[in-house]
Amino acid sequence: MLQKPKTNESMSQKFLITVLSVSTTTFLLGGLASYWVGRQLSPPVASQETTAAPAAKRGGPQAQLVRVGSIHRETITPVRTLVGDLIAVRRATIATEVAGKIVELPVDEGSNVIAGKTRLARVDDTWTKLEEDKIATQIAEQKATLEFERTDLRRYEDMLKHNAVSLSEAEQKRSLIEGLEAALEQHKVMLREAHERDSRLDIFAPFNGSVVAKLAEVGEYLTIGSPIVEIVSNGRIDARIMVPEESLALVRVGDSLDLLIDSLGIELKGEVASINSQGSVGSRTFPVRIAMDDQDGTLLPGMGVSAFVPIKRESTELLVPRDAVLRKPDESTIWILQQKDAAPADAVAASNAKPIAAPNWTAHPIPVRVVSHTRDSYAIAAVRKVDRPRLEPGVQVVTEGLERLVPGSRVKVDLDTSELAAVPGTYRTGQQKSDRDQ
Structure with missing residues (x-):
């Protein structure tokens, strides 16, 4: 009776152990099977990396299209740009020399005039003509009186020979005639003056030019x-x-x-006409006038002009095109081209070398100091000592498209030399304008 319960308890323990063993084995076999299936379905890690590499390459930045110039060494006369104004050689305010009412004023502001031919104005001649007639009448009257007195003087002289009149009476007659002659000459002068005033009623231009201001109107006295x-x-x-x-x-x-000429973009040469010896004490500058032709009236007084004035004697400098320099208040920068994966020392090309038109160039910024300039070029010097070997004649520098570059950018050289045309929404170089710029 006591052995039977022990047998049942032992059998229960064996059954429980068996169930746990089978469950554990089944779990382990399932995990191994899942791992094997996963390995079969997933590609190798090396294949994933190989596939990802071309994708990254396809998604990388494209080469920027740029235009280039080159560094060269040349003897130059450095100049500075001075801003001034165009002024007329002669300026005159034309006034009337005769009092009267204006009856003609055929010119207006902007009218071209020719010296001695173009009538600027005409003054009413009514009162001048009347004055001329009045003086002419007085002259005629004085001539008649003078003729009578001269005849009378001859009679006095005959009577004086016979002692019919006194010598004093004859002298008084001569004095009267001299007074009449003087008065006659005075009126003749007055008549010539009237004629001269009459000739000046028509006012003509004193020199070739144009009217810039109209200061009177027809009908004004x-x-x-x-x-x-x-x-x-x-x-x-x-x-x-x-x-x-x-x-x-x-x-x-x-x-x-x-x-x-800034507003018109006209380039021309002028000759120094005068240097004023009286300068400005405050600015330590001296007025200089440069004579030039007005290009058939295209250049007008008041227009702005830039003059390129030498600042020192000739010197030999490293020059780059003006468009190659990005000038800022703190420092200036140029972008040089280097062949991709080439050492910096290999970036110096021969002076006659031409850039390759394939996208195997990279652009690198170089801080520079602008020493001086000519009209078309900047004379530069390296700011850092380490950059001096990189700035040699023949090195290619970016002149168009440098605003879009970042250090190490891949670039493609545009061999087209035609001028770039600006399009709406972009700069002349093709860079897209931002909303802030527009």
Whole structure:
């Protein structure tokens, strides 16, 4: 009776152990099977990396299209740009020399005038004509009186021979005749004066030019000296610039200077006409006038002009195109081209080398100092000593598209030399404008 319960308890323990063993084995076999299936379905890690590499390559940045110039060494005369104004050689306010009412004023502001031919105004001649007639009548009357007195004098002289009149009476007659002759000459002068006033009723231009101000109107009564119009000369026009005292020694009367009319983009040469010896104490500058042709009236007084004035004697410098320099208040920068994966020392090309038009170039910024400049180039020097070997004649520098570059950018050189045209929403280089820029 006591052995039977023990047998049942032992069998229960064996059954429980068996169930746990089977469950554990089944769990382990399921895990192994899942791992094997996963390995069969997933690609190798190396294949994933190989596949990802081309994808990353396809998604990488594209080469930027740029235009380039080159560094070269040249002997130059450094210049500085001075801003001035165009001024007329001659300016005059034309006034009337005769009092009267204006009956004609055929010119207006902007009218071209020719010296001695273009009538600026005409004054009413009514009172002048009446004055001429009045004086002419007085002269005729005085001539008749004088003729009578001369005849009477001859009679007095005959009577004096016979002692019919006294000598004093004859002298009084001679004095009277002399007074009449003097009065006659005076009236003749008055008549010539009237004729001269009459000739000046028509007011003509004193020199070739154009009307810049109209100071009277038809119907106005003007006194002597009243202004009518203001005119300025044409043909020659002068640029007036203020030259600093340190550059004044390099400018001489007769020198030829390059000029740029800012608003019109006209480039021309002018000749130094005069240097004013009275300078400005505050700015230490001296007025210099540069004569030039007004290009058939295209250049007008008041326009802005830039003059390129030498600042020192000739010197040999490293030059780059002006468009290659990004100028900022703190420092200036140029972008040089290096072949991709090439050492910096290999970036120096031969002076006659040409850039390869394939996208195997990278652009790198170089801080530089602008030493001086000419009209088309900047003379530069490296700011850092380590950059000096990289700035040599023949090195290619970016001139178009440098605003879009970041250090190490891959670039493609555009060999097209035609001028870039600006399109709406972009800069001339093609860079897209931001909302802030627009």
